[in-house]
Amino acid sequence: MPFKSFRRLEIPDVVLVEYAVFPDERGFFAELYKRTEFLSGGVPYGFVQVNLSFSRAGVVRALHYQLKPMEQGKLVYVVSGRVFDVAVDIRRGSPWFGRHVSVVLEPGFALWVPPGFAHGFQALEDSFFLYFVTKEYSPQHERCIFWRDPDLGIRWPRVEGAVVSGRDSRCPLFREAETNFEYPL
Secondary structure: OOOOEEOOOOOOOOOEEOOOOOEOOOEEEOOOOOOOHHOOOOOOOOOOEEEEEOOOEEEEEEEEEOOOOOOOOEEEEEOOOOEEEEEOOOOOOOOOOOOOOEEEEOOOOOEEOOOEEEEEEEEEEOEEEEEEEEEOHHHHEEEOOOOOOOOOOOOOOOOOOOOHHHHHOOOOOOOOOOOOEEEEO
């Protein structure tokens, strides 16, 4: 079986995926996505775009989302390195509205972040990060939330010396952020 487990986190719509790695003397092989496995693991989405980013240790890329009708679900992988990954529930009426889950991702694991969540991460070491997304990027629908919003209570590993883009430094606080998501989606 190419996937070891699909584990729902404290917000059960967010799923941590552990995939099987098949090493041999040449290196290794791993299946990153197989529709039937993901359907049975509770991820009923297909993907239309794949993105790759590289972040140096300490870089924060957070907390991004797209409004409906261009809302994105994201299946995210660390190809190399390690990241502190965060998903914030922004679905009005959700029992988890305004709460977040976080995990440390490294090769061998992926995180499913469904539509209706803001997503971000901090690179704990130089990292290549792969995103499979359910809808194409749409600049006019893109929004963000300030990564250090005290109301969210996210415990970022490195606040001092964190490298954040100018745009991410100017994101609104959660209570001021625009959202058009209702629970359930």
